[in-house]
Amino acid sequence: MEASVRLRCEADLTGLAGYNFAYLDEQTKRMIRRALLKAVAIPGYQVPFASREMPLPYGWGTGGIQVTASIIGPEDTLKVIDQGADDTTNAVSIRRFFARTAGVATTEDTEAASIIQTRHRVPETRLREDQILVYQVPQPEPLRLMEPRESETRTMHALEEYGSMYVKLYEDVTRHGRIATAYSYPVRVEGRYVMSPSPIPKFDNPKLTKAPMLQLFGAGREKRIYAVPPYTEVRSLDFEDYPFSVEGWDEPCALCGATDTYLDEIVTDDHGGRMFVCSDSNHCARRRAAAGEEA
Amino acid sequence: MMSVAPTIQPGFARPVHDSQAVFRTLLAALSRPGRPLPLPVSPEPVAPLGPAMAALALTLLDLDTPLWLDAEPGGEAAAWLRFHCGCPLVSEPERAAFALVTRPADLPALDAFHLGEAAYPDRATTLVIQVPELARGDGALWQGPGVKDRELLRVTGLAPSFWAERAALQPLFPLGLDIFFVTDRLLAGCPRTTRVKEA
Numbered sequence: 001m002e003a004s005v006r007l008r009c010e011a012d013l014t015g016l017a018g019y020n021f022a023y024l025d026e027q028t029k030r031m032i033r034r035a036l037l038k039a040v041a042i043p044g045y046q047v048p049f050a051s052r053e054m055p056l057p058y059g060w061g062t063g064g065i066q067v068t069a070s071i072i073g074p075e076d077t078l079k080v081i082d083q084g085a086d087d088t089t090n091a092v093s094i095r096r097f098f099a100r101t102a103g104v105a106t107t108e109d110t111e112a113a114s115i116i117q118t119r120h121r122v123p124e125t126r127l128r129e130d131q132i133l134v135y136q137v138p139q140p141e142p143l144r145l146m147e148p149r150e151s152e153t154r155t156m157h158a159l160e161e162y163g164s165m166y167v168k169l170y171e172d173v174t175r176h177g178r179i180a181t182a183y184s185y186p187v188r189v190e191g192r193y194v195m196s197p198s199p200i201p202k203f204d205n206p207k208l209t210k211a212p213m214l215q216l217f218g219a220g221r222e223k224r225i226y227a228v229p230p231y232t233e234v235r236s237l238d239f240e241d242y243p244f245s246v247e248g249w250d251e252p253c254a255l256c257g258a259t260d261t262y263l264d265e266i267v268t269d270d271h272g273g274r275m276f277v278c279s280d281s282n283h284c285a286r287r288r289a290a291a292g293e294e295a
Numbered sequence: 296m297m298s299v300a301p302t303i304q305p306g307f308a309r310p311v312h313d314s315q316a317v318f319r320t321l322l323a324a325l326s327r328p329g330r331p332l333p334l335p336v337s338p339e340p341v342a343p344l345g346p347a348m349a350a351l352a353l354t355l356l357d358l359d360t361p362l363w364l365d366a367e368p369g370g371e372a373a374a375w376l377r378f379h380c381g382c383p384l385v386s387e388p389e390r391a392a393f394a395l396v397t398r399p400a401d402l403p404a405l406d407a408f409h410l411g412e413a414a415y416p417d418r419a420t421t422l423v424i425q426v427p428e429l430a431r432g433d434g435a436l437w438q439g440p441g442v443k444d445r446e447l448l449r450v451t452g453l454a455p456s457f458w459a460e461r462a463a464l465q466p467l468f469p470l471g472l473d474i475f476f477v478t479d480r481l482l483a484g485c486p487r488t489t490r491v492k493e494a
Binding site for chain 2: 026029036038041071154158190193233
């Protein structure tokens with residue numbers, strides 16, 4: 001009698017009949033949760049985990065989804081962005097996935113979200129201590145382009161052997177006269193592990209350091225989880241005579257007029273017409289709403 | 296002859312949501328060392344495990360986590376852990392993925408636990424130490440990743456040599472031990488990156 005009452009209570013909180021809350025089974029969640037705790041304890045180190053098959057293809061955010069599914073609860077409000085936008089296919093389908101399997105509230109408002117899952121951007125709005133940012137990561141290993149063997153890159157991390165990464169950046173300088181790497185720009189976490197910040201533009205790299213929010217990274221196909229705790233030093237690699245710098249634009253956002261945000265180039269016709277607009281759709285909409293109120 | 300089954304205390308009332316709530320507290324505590332957080336649920340304690348330690352065990356332990364326990368292996372707590380978590384109990388600290396410590400003054404030498412491997416530092420033991428009191432704003436100075444400027448936290452009941460022993464492990468980073476200090480109702484994280492300076 002008591003057991004049946006209990007079962008009904010759990011079912012009320014579960015979104016989709018026939019599935020556990022947030023899709024993953026409890027043992028998988030425990031395994032991922034233990035990996036997440038070790039990732040936080042060793043900032044920038046890639047913890048191996050037994051990534052599961054998810055009901056969407058690799059490359060669509062299976063790592064980020066497994067991390068989100070393992071941390072999310074009924075009280076959370078979830079925001080999902082893809083290249084900064086809330087309304088792209090990947091973001092919409094992941095948001096609906098959690099609305100159905102976990103019954104959680106979703107939002108497009110950066111400030112209203114407790115968990116933000118992202119592909120390729122960090123929101124322009126400064127996040128808070130009570131928010132968690134979950135990155136979808138296609139290739140977690142920053143040394144993979146130079147060294148294809150996992151056994152070798154693992155040893156290189158163990159020995160802090162990061163010379164080849166500097167050689168790669170130096171080759172940029174010799175070939176282009178500057179460090180031409182524009183996304184997945186490697187960083188060093190607390191002076192120890194070299195880490196890929198995921199394919200965010202290097203414009204977003206400065207937002208990672210000493211940030212108030214917890215940052216979790218999930219790579220589903222590569223089966224790795226890593227993390228940057230709050231208030232942790234994240235330095236973009238560079239040289240004394242070629243210091244790290246971020247990209248800028250000659251014109252402001254065509255919609256909201258912002259000059260301090262990351263802009264996407266939008267082709268508007270087939271005669272060479274184009275415009276530059278904020279990649280963070282929520283930030284841009286809020287600026288336009290605020291400007292409208294003032295006018 | 297009929298054998299009498301031992302009475303085993305229940306686990307979480309709502310296993311899925313209670314373990315999620317406890318995990319988020321653990322994640323927040325480890326991300327912000329030196330800030331004790333209240334336990335969001337209250338499972339019944341199983342002597343000598345208090346409610347917070349019991350909740351942590353139900354949340355993180357299963358058949359993949361060899362456990363070292365300083366309580367009696369034939370006692371009520373061990374039976375409860377075997378039943379609810381299904382975790383193997385080990386007697387050698389270096390084989391343990393988790394260690395539950397209820398008598399902090401009698402803790403074995405810290406380097407007897409598994410400190411991880413150079414290529415796999417994540418394989419280190421996670422220690423859960425039950426202490427009488429966690430007093431914030433007083434005591435030792437905590438700094439490192441997760442701490443904005445500094446935190447002050449006093450942990451009572453530890454052996455006098457504890458912090459010196461822990462500091463001796465610090466140069467071995469990325470090897471090291473990650474610790475949760477728990478009272479009955481509070482949880483505080485102390486990952487291997489945290490530098491604790493005694494007052």
